[in-house]
Amino acid sequence: MKSHHFTEGLRRTFPLFIGVVPFGLAYGISAKTAGLSLFHTVFMSLFVFAGASQFIAVELMKQKAWAAAILITTLVVNLRHILMALSLKPFLNRYGIVQRLAAAFGLIDETYAVSSIYYTEKKEGFISFLFASAALMYAGWAGSSFAGYILGEQIKDPLKWGLDFAMPATFIGILVPQLKSKTIVCAVIASAISAVAFKVWMNNPMFILFGALIGASAGYALEKKWTR
Numbered sequence: 001m002k003s004h005h006f007t008e009g010l011r012r013t014f015p016l017f018i019g020v021v022p023f024g025l026a027y028g029i030s031a032k033t034a035g036l037s038l039f040h041t042v043f044m045s046l047f048v049f050a051g052a053s054q055f056i057a058v059e060l061m062k063q064k065a066w067a068a069a070i071l072i073t074t075l076v077v078n079l080r081h082i083l084m085a086l087s088l089k090p091f092l093n094r095y096g097i098v099q100r101l102a103a104a105f106g107l108i109d110e111t112y113a114v115s116s117i118y119y120t121e122k123k124e125g126f127i128s129f130l131f132a133s134a135a136l137m138y139a140g141w142a143g144s145s146f147a148g149y150i151l152g153e154q155i156k157d158p159l160k161w162g163l164d165f166a167m168p169a170t171f172i173g174i175l176v177p178q179l180k181s182k183t184i185v186c187a188v189i190a191s192a193i194s195a196v197a198f199k200v201w202m203n204n205p206m207f208i209l210f211g212a213l214i215g216a217s218a219g220y221a222l223e224k225k226w227t228r
Helices: 002-033 038-047 051-062 067-078 080-092 097-105 109-122 127-153 163-178 182-202 206-226
Strands: none
Touching: 002 038, 002 051, 002 109, 002 127, 038 051, 038 127, 051 067, 067 080, 080 097, 080 109, 080 127, 080 206, 097 127, 109 127, 109 163, 182 206
């Protein structure tokens, strides 16, 4: 049974794996132009494993920002992972702390999306599913980061190849299958509007966190109202 969940994790994650490859290539190219070595580029993918924050860190390095500013900014961007972990916690409570900590490392947007859908369908959490999903995305991200760095000289302008759209396309692929109720649709709309408003107002990565919090709050309030 466990092998079945592991295989299912690979199968459901594969379309997102394809989407993350061009994004990883773009990161590798960007890291090279920022002056990072091949070792540091791949090391970041292996030990940070968070695409959005890695891109932001590289851009801040290009601007010669202070180390403290880079750390704080990437921390803020990654705060959304707390919300994702809290969402999956009820499904995985029966597993030991070591297993849950290992799974937490692989909890990125893509693995969260497929896992939350699968767990909701089964009404139970299977950590082998999350491990499979994370392993596939981890290999794809690290491998494409390496390839992007190596191919950096051949791909002078990644935007010309449309690689900048890879991540938005991936997130659209994550989002659309989850639009199954009016509560979720309203939460997404609230999140999108508030995120754009905060982006225009603040022009820093905090807009991601505020958009997520407002969307989640709107969804929670509507769920309580409509289930009375």
